[in-house]
Amino acid sequence: MGNTTQSYRDTWAEVNLDYLYDNTVSICKHLPDNTNVFAAVKANAYGHGDIQTASTVLEAGAHGLVVAFLDEAIALRKSGIIAPILVLGSTRARDAGVAAEHHISLAVYQIEWLKEAIPMIAPNDSLRVHIKCDTGMGRIGLKESAEVREMEKILLASNQLFFEGIFTHFATADQHDSNYYQTQLNTFKSLLSSLKTRPTYIHAANSAAALFHNDAIFNTVRIGIALYGLSPSEEMKPLFPFQRKEVLSLHTKITHIKQICTGESVGYGAGYTATSDEWIATVPIGYADGWIRKLQGQEVLAEGERVPIVGRICMDQTMVKLPRHMPLGTEITLIGAQGTQFISIDEIAEKLETINYEVTCLITPRVPRVYVRENGVGKSVSMSRKE
Template sequence: MESRNEFHRDTWVEVDLDAIQHNIQQIAGQIGLDVAIMAVVKANAYGHGYLPVARTALASGATHLAVAFIDEALFLRKQGITAPIMVLGASRPEDAGIAAANEIQLTVYSKEWVVQAVPHIQNKPLLIHVKCDTGMGRIGLKTADELREIEQEAARHDTIKIEGIYTHFATADETDTRYADEQAERFRKLIDHMKVKPPLIHASNSAAALMRRDSFFSIIRFGISMYGLSPSNEIADKLPARLTPALSFHSTVVHVKKVEPGEKISYGSTYEAAGQEWIGTLPVGYADGWIRKMQGFEVLIDGKRVPIVGRVCMDQCMIRMPENYPVGTKVTLIGRQNGDAILIDEVADHLETINYEVACAIAARVPRIYSKKNKSVFVLNSLN
């Protein structure tokens, strides 16, 4: 791939922007024209890259972006993103001014926050989204009285405007809908207590957007499934939309050796060759997010599954190859190669975690190559 000439590592991630567009169009077909899409690009767009994903999402039909912290929103503003950006996490009241000045919408869940924030807001009004805790147990108000207090306090100031109200489902990615049903009912009751309904009312994350038509309201938050991944294994075969994974992860063989029976590999000598074996070294390790627990997992070389042997090092790991492959041979850690595929969900199962964590864990130092219509369009290397 020509784009690899723009960096000097033999390990890289490829992100298919057409897949991002496809997934957004799939969800748009599910929710209908009267419901907007907020693309969630927090955590470096779940490891896929803030700016390329944000631009692709907006060009593909999303109208809003969501991040976790003000710093993420400011980064997007500095890169020229002008679309509405909402911060999903907690923000300090004293940062309300910089948020307002940059037209960044903040999550609020107490009257006290509004009181403390007002003195810091100068020229532009701050748009806020009131977060309701209907059963997630993170941040958010729980009672109609708390909601009324925020609404009344915001009405006293020209510099505060309630732009939205929202909640977050804890179990929308499970087939048992009872708890999510309870959350949805609590949320509707809280909305009913508002004197003035705000423009944006939202509850749906990816799972709810795909599985619960009753939770669409005016806008959905499209997160994990925008990247082509199922919110959980439990509902993966029940999704009404056909999703396409956007991310693949690759490396190359940088050294080959033939070892004899009894020779040991890597730290702790945890692997011992049973016979004559070809061992290939890959320049990827736990500092790249390919953690030590990946020992014993399989990767693809020449379309064949081969195991990682010995402990994964900080910057390197070793594989047992069926033959003497030359230095420079491509190895796929996540993705497709010659008719086989290592899915990110397979990695997650091996690590006893979820696909979200696997994608987010791929370090920023790993270069990203972005493609559109099967052509490399640019490379994002955090070290340049």
């Protein structure tokens, strides 16, 4: 994850770190002063590359990072990141000592877990924990004030555990109808009022809540999708409070081109048959790269024009119908801009009948990430592709 190893392939995802930096600055500016922004860099930063993403957002003003699993947090620590990191999901109690050793904070939501975890932590170490409250997401978390109070009591009594934070997660913050959101917020406030102390970080807001509601900021927010220049939902798109810039684009190059005659077919199942003499180009990307078979028929960009994918997408290759001959090596953009044309991540999500989050997460590690940073300190362009 996150490493720029050398690649010899004409397919790459470009990650524009200048855009990521700008989106982060815009988010920080939009929030009340002194709000701690924890950037969600789980799942390899939603497919963008965890280490490069983390370094950029921290430089742009993020205070800390959130991930889903301890493995992800340790990878970030090993890369030299010293900012606070919180694991949002489940961690095995027997791994509590490892988390403490790496100064990684964990979400906690079971009393039995605490009892099992305490003996795993070295005598001189202390594990930072955030109490997770389930106010309506129905996933993980404590639901009752009495449970929260009991957990706080155990935390305050233990030298091995440090009560660093408390949080919840919204299920519907990205929808116009705010009834369910308000109920969750009220439940969280009521759970907070049962505490005797105030931990350092109190957080509820994801991108949608932080950008489109102003009543759930507390002193900390957890922002994912908006950093990457994407909207949490179609509904929220027109309300976006700043000019967002999509960070990830996806590209490949023509590796073969041929003219086929009327009646000739292309791909597995001979799924496409030419109705006239046609130019067909082959590009080296397929479903094993996350460019999945449901994208058959999707348009891509060649010489600034929209052209269709024809036939079934193969594991490693895809065929495209061109309006004319184009040279080998011509760049094909699957996501992003060419000339005046733009294929957004949302367009791909719509074709796949899914959400933009899933599109970027789907792009597999086989696709090298190329990091572009032109305006930042040092003006670096980190290329993981061998041209």
